[in-house]
Amino acid sequence: MEQRVLTEKDQFPTEEVISSHLGKSKPLWTLLFDHIHQHHPDFAEQWRYYLDGKSWLLKVSRKTKTIFWLSVLNGSFRTTFYFTDKAKLAISKSSLSDELKKQYRDGKAQKIRGITVLYKSKRDVEQARQLIDIKTSIT
DSSP states (O other), X not given: OOOBOOOXXXXXXXHHHHHHHHGGGHHHHHHHHHXXXXXXXXXXXXXXXXXXXXXXEEEXXXXXXXXXXXXXXXTEEEEEEEEOGGGHHHHHHSOOOHHHHHHHHHSOSSSOEEEEEEOSSHHHHHHHHHHHHHHHHOO
16 A cells, blocks of 8 residues: 655755655656656646645646645655546547556546546656646647
8 A cells, every 4th residue: 555655745856856756766856847847847846735635745736727736645646637538539649658547438438537647667657748738739
């Protein structure tokens, strides 16, 4: 089971605090954020403590559009991207893993459906890059 971290409201998630929790997944964090900073310099990153989940989450957005939400776990991190039905074709035609496509297909048929990436390998960073591309291409 994934152990939640960053649950202390008074401890802002600095780079040092985040690194202490990421462990071996720190290089994946670096790959993801190097890509974002290089290819999407207009993305904004905002940490905020949410009372409902009792933890800090990072919201990455472009203007008013949320690209993804990120949470830090003990030894890893995960991102969740939310898509409307407009993304259905792009997701189905992408080279995303079958598991991620299934998350979208099986999502509750409401206004939005989520796809969550848990970072364990470089492949997960590649999946996130594709999701970012899909998210930024959908208007």
